[in-house]
Amino acid sequence: MTDTTRESGGRNKSASRAGTFELKSRRFSLLGLVLHSADMAELSADWARRAGAGGFEHEPVVIDLSQVPRAPAAAAAEPVEGQAPLALDGPAPVDLKAIVELLRASQLQPVAVAGATPEELALAHELGLADAAEEPAAERAVPATPAETVREVVREITVETIVEKPVPVAAPAPTLIVDKPLRSGQQVYAKGGDLVVLAVVSHGAEVIADGSIHIYAPLRGKAIAGARGDTSARIYTRSLEAELLAIAGIYRTAENPLPADVAGKPAQVYLQGEKLLLQPLS
């Protein structure tokens, strides 16, 4: 995504370039939704439980169907040798329309499918999704041996995960600086970088950063650092009174009172393994 902005910025400046556009090959890193189940009811329940809270900002997503257990339909249960069993009357296609709706409702922007059967691909084109044929699609479309197909039926892993592929851009994201108080109901998200807040973060306000969070005032609301899984992110504040502290998904709420040596005092919060440590700052 960073590439796109840079590219358009550059284009504006160089008037000498011939033509109004260029078609170039580009590589982007995208979120991939790897499905392990085709059961929509099960999937949407699990989605609501694990990702329903949102926090997405219309990021593009590739729906990866390559891991979906493919139960062969009755007609194709005994694939005849030399026949392409999945071409037409293959397994029941994944309900792409429902998945697209699910993702859009969570502020994600599905852009393509990967590892789809021809039937699913046709459906994807209808829905305006592209084919992200990363690996040779044939590898999965035709199971190597019938025996393997049977194993797929038995498999009952119904976990769906969001896998983030490594971001190749090395340039550090800019720090977001907020100098006004963050009041109840307000939310600030420093995407890709650190967040610095110079005024109070009130009860009911939320500060979120992909990097660390520095608050030079009392922190009374919720602070979520390392929102995309950076376990080295930390939270610093002049006065720790937070309702919720989270780093890379490990969190602690105010239900469990803050220890006396940090409550209402300057402190830092960081992760050690799976444990959130609260340390006073002198």
Next chain:
Amino acid sequence: MTKIVVVTSGKGGVGKTTTSASFATGLAMRGHKTCVIDFDVGLRNLDLIMGVERRVVYDLINVINDEIKLTQALIKDKQLDKLYILAASQTRDKDALKQEGVERVLDELKAMEFDYIVCDSPAGIETGALMAMHYADEALVVTNPEVSSVRDSDRILGMLSSKTKRAIEGKEPVKEHLLITRYNPNRVEGGQMLSLDDIHEILRTPLIGVIPESESVLQASNQGTPAIHLQGTDVAEAYKDVVARFLGEDKPMRFTEAVKQSWFKRVFGAK
């Protein structure tokens, strides 16, 4: 230059309308041409407290819908010739408040050379409250010394700094003033109410005044008189101080210290 002041709070029943009435009256008493508008469409209150409910013929919604001229809807106060009231409609709801309509009414008032337009906001954070604050230059945030009221005020302060016209257009932010009402220093001392320091620590907004808890507020609204008119009461004095501070005068805070009541007063009652 006309200044638009919104009186808001988030929470209901904290004294917005009482404050709007007394504040607008106070500005007019000081010789400023002032109009007070009731934005609480569907639940008229301001006209009752201002004692003009029998004189309401047309209201804000009639003007917004272009049914009548603004001058027909403006009610002139009987005591102060610089004070005008624009009542809310009781038969409509808040969806009748349209942004263009509100802007046109405010522009017409500006053209009539009003010094101050006081907008009495409804409770809540929906259309009515957003409309009342949208064009504000300054805001009086009314808070009671208890946790839920302070939280709601925090929410409203956030909206003032993000949802108003000034915030959206990136102009100088709305000037915020905190007004604490129903303050009872004796109950603060007893730990039943938040103290001024506690409230300041949470909200960090400049304090424009403290209105003590008093029976005379109830008495005033029953009589249809703005509380600022009740001569000799601490509430009237406190509102006069608020108006003076708003106009840039330096006045020390009053009625914020606990008073030890003598047994005599306790037995025979005190004001």
